[in-house]
Amino acid sequence: MKTGIVIEGGGHRGIYAAGILDVFCENGIEADGVLGVSAGAVHGASYASHQIGRSVRYTMKYCGDKRYMSFRSWLRTGDLFNADFCWRELPEKLDPYDNDALESSPVEFYVTCTDIETGEPVYHRCKTLRGDEMKWLQASASMPLASNIVCADGRKMLDGGIADSIPLRAFEHLGYTRNIVILTQPEGYRKGKNPLLPALRIAMRKYPALIRAMEMRHIVYNEEVADIERRAEAGSLLLIRPKHTAGVARTEKDGTKIKALYDIGRKDALDRLDAIWNFFGKR
Template sequence: MNIGLVLEGGGLRGCYTAGVLTWLIDQGIEADTVVGISSGAMLGSYYMLKDKNALHEIGVTYASDPKNIGLQPLLHEGTPVGYRFLFETVLKKILHYDYRELQAVTRTFEFGVYSLKLQKTIWKNQHTMDNELKYMLAACTLPLAGRSVKIDGVKYLDGGITTMVPIGHAEELGASKFLVVVTKDPDFVRKPNGRVTQFLLDLLYFNYKKLLKDFRARTQVYYDEMNHVRDLQGKGQAILLQPTRDCGVKHFSGTREQMEIMFDLAKEDCENRKDEILAFFAK
């Protein structure tokens, strides 16, 4: 039985995913297949490494750092998100991310990146990583939040452009049961792109018609993916974990206190469903 762990992104809301993954490590739960998008890719890699400290540091401590999102990165890096701070300073110098340890893990781990050349999401794994972590950087780089990442002459962005809850890819990899982690509470409503957002996308990516089409379709894709997850739930093939309440954390905003609360909520939500989760992985 191949059990897949499916990880949504969510920006700063990734603190919830970090909490869930910490709880899974504490319980000794190892999914056979792990598929992550955006922040779910980075956090998923630390789950594979069973590094609980890094999950908290990335998911809460440095995610809430003023150098990560807001005015400081805009002034120092020219982008709203401090990708250079996060990857060059935090991952490489502070947490000493070692891609070779990840490559030694034999379980399946894949994450999505969007190729501007192909204008579609393609999938990478731990064996395509190197010490520059460029594919992981690309996986976390949203179109308006940072600059595209060039690798071997090809530009890449976040695979979340076309898939936010990558349940379909987990199925393609052979998983037949799924633990799905999303970072929005049940009352969350995803809306179409606002006028300003769409104007900026049209302005910056006017040469990439398929990308613009994909971005406009994201709202419907999200609901299609969530409906598929719920269908699998109804068949007993999936467990959906999501915040049981709104902690005030948004995609690009949230205080350290709010994020600590959301991290702890994730572990609390898992603990409240402990018997269900353990039985799911025992079958």
């Protein structure tokens, strides 16, 4: 039986998951695999390389930096989050990602992307994030309208959350049957229809399958959450989610708020540490 961690995205709200994952690393809680979506994939990468504190460190340092995220970048390049800064300068120079650690890690690291030509999710294992493999992580976190289309292995892709926001069943099909699911929205949250759909239909009119996936996203998401809640109640998975999100927006620029939500994630993980150990059968 393989153990796994499934991580929802949510932009800077994903820092909640980073707090949980850092506590896991500090306490030797090592899953066989981790599957992240968008920001969940970004923070899952630092878990797989065991870089404690990296996610919150660079997010707090650069969240208000125009090189990292700005309207000007979006106007000039088509990327709200500056691609060259986020996916090259930051992980290669400013706060280096430890590819050696990932390549030797016992944790298998997967990202979720959306193929815009089929509208279907793609689940890709990243054995390294060197070279073009970083494109998979970039694609997973590239929101439509706010990002350019990303090509990896000849496929045109965008944010994994479009096609599969919480890919628990996909991870089970990959053989990970004992899973912790980390959500970044509180209990009771249900997704509504995307108010930007009219603009998305125009911007993505060349990709009708993608438009259909975006039109269905809130329905699929709410069904996934309901299924996860039922299964958590039955004890077949362990669900961790925040009681509140500390006012953190998807594109939050206030480092104090980001740190507060990270600390909430840490506290939630520490409070349930024994239950987490027992669920994974480590004690």
